[in-house]
Amino acid sequence: MSKQWMAAVSILLVTASSALAQEVKVGIILPYTGVGAENGQQMDRGMEQYLKLNADQIKPYTITLIKRDSKVPNGAESKIAAQELFTQDKVDVLAGWVYSPDAIASASVVSAAKKLAVIMNAGTSFITNLSPYFVRVSFTLWHSSYAMGEAAAKTLHAKTAVVAYSDYPPGKDSLDAFKYAFEHNGGKVLDAIPAGGPTAVPDFTPFFQRAKDEHPDVLFVFVPAGDFAVAVVKTYTALGMKDAGIKLIGPGDIVQDNKLQGMGDAAIGLITMHHYNADLDNPENKRFVAAWKQAYGPDSTPDFTSVGAYDGLAAIVHAVQATKGKMDDGDAAVKSLLGWKFDSPRGPIMIDPETRDIVMNEYLDEVVKGADGKLHEKVLETIPNVKDECKALAIGPCAPK
Numbered sequence: 001m002s003k004q005w006m007a008a009v010s011i012l013l014v015t016a017s018s019a020l021a022q023e024v025k026v027g028i029i030l031p032y033t034g035v036g037a038e039n040g041q042q043m044d045r046g047m048e049q050y051l052k053l054n055a056d057q058i059k060p061y062t063i064t065l066i067k068r069d070s071k072v073p074n075g076a077e078s079k080i081a082a083q084e085l086f087t088q089d090k091v092d093v094l095a096g097w098v099y100s101p102d103a104i105a106s107a108s109v110v111s112a113a114k115k116l117a118v119i120m121n122a123g124t125s126f127i128t129n130l131s132p133y134f135v136r137v138s139f140t141l142w143h144s145s146y147a148m149g150e151a152a153a154k155t156l157h158a159k160t161a162v163v164a165y166s167d168y169p170p171g172k173d174s175l176d177a178f179k180y181a182f183e184h185n186g187g188k189v190l191d192a193i194p195a196g197g198p199t200a201v202p203d204f205t206p207f208f209q210r211a212k213d214e215h216p217d218v219l220f221v222f223v224p225a226g227d228f229a230v231a232v233v234k235t236y237t238a239l240g241m242k243d244a245g246i247k248l249i250g251p252g253d254i255v256q257d258n259k260l261q262g263m264g265d266a267a268i269g270l271i272t273m274h275h276y277n278a279d280l281d282n283p284e285n286k287r288f289v290a291a292w293k294q295a296y297g298p299d300s301t302p303d304f305t306s307v308g309a310y311d312g313l314a315a316i317v318h319a320v321q322a323t324k325g326k327m328d329d330g331d332a333a334v335k336s337l338l339g340w341k342f343d344s345p346r347g348p349i350m351i352d353p354e355t356r357d358i359v360m361n362e363y364l365d366e367v368v369k370g371a372d373g374k375l376h377e378k379v380l381e382t383i384p385n386v387k388d389e390c391k392a393l394a395i396g397p398c399a400p401k
């Protein structure tokens with residue numbers, strides 16, 4: 001081949017590869033059927049809104065989402081999906097995971113692929129320790145439940161609590177975090193009641209009756225949002241626990257925004273701790289909620305799962321820009337996100353460079369009825385820049401081995 005030909009061929013190759021580098025393939029693993037399907041839809045819409053509202057940030061790249069259904073939250077489908085997305089679809093980055101068992105089961109696949117993997121929901125603290133390629137933009141139950149334990153003792157002046165929790169990793173975290181903070185601030189957890197798992201909504205009556213008989217000041221509940229949350233409020237009301245003087249509290253998972261209106265007036269007075277509610281008064285959230293209602297109808301609303309997905313794409317787009325589209329270098333992609341800051345609809349967020357977990361505000365919220373006759377979340381207190389306390393304190397499953 002002549003020198004001129006060789007030069008022409010190499011120019012063609014460079015042009016072709018930079019054209020290919022413009023498309024970033026993102027594998028998405030979410031529940032699109034079964035118990036978590038509504039969360040899957042809420043998160044799809046969160047991603048859709050990110051792409052729409054931030055088109056300028058993405059240029060000159062294009063983001064292609066390749067979606068897989070994680071189905072039952074037991075890890076099996078999610079692991080297969082992760083393998084197929086990497087080996088067959090050749091994705092540059094993986095994201096999603098509503099349920100902790102799905103993220104936990106996918107960790108070894110992520111490590112083997114050496115590509116960035118962004119956790120958009122799953123909230124068990126230790127998950128990010130399972131692979132150096134995990135970065136979490138959602139939350140851990142230690143963020144919310146530790147802060148709620150402190151607030152229950154200091155702000156609500158509760159002396160005694162009973163904890164009921166979905167019996168799987170994030171539920172155990174929620175119990176440990178609440179108990180640690182509540183008891184370090186003078187409270188006493190009288191009982192901890194495992195209340196079913198994440199695969200089906202149980203009848204909470206026997207668990208809550210046991211709690212009622214123990215007469216605590218507060219009943220602290222963790223369930224994985226969705227229809228679980230609606231059943232919690234229904235059972236609490238049906239058993240007359242409010243009238244018996246027992247306050248229902250928990251992480252914000254028990255008042256997911258898209259389920260709030262369906263809970264009815266029984267939800268008024270509920271106190272929760274979380275990093276997001278759709279009523280948050282900041283410019284990013286106003287823009288996000290307005291675009292959402294325009295796209296999906298005035299009665300629809302984003303919730304914390306939607307914001308996790310929105311912020312997850314923001315993180316991925318940051319990594320794409322920072323690495324100039326070279327997402328095949330997973331180490332560089334992860335590195336670009338250490339210390340990354342973003343103005344999210346939930347308020348300012350940052351990725352902790354040491355833990356790859358999120359740092360964000362927690363809000364102590366009360367459910368109130370607005371002048372429009374609808375239920376809203378009123379922020380009682382803001383706790384700024386909260387870290388995952390399990391890792392910050394190096395306790396429980398986060399203690400050095």
Ligand code: PHB
Nearest residue numbers: 099100122123224225253
């Ligand atoms: C989880 O499985 O980690 C999980 C799912 C739903 C939630 C919170 C945590 O609302």
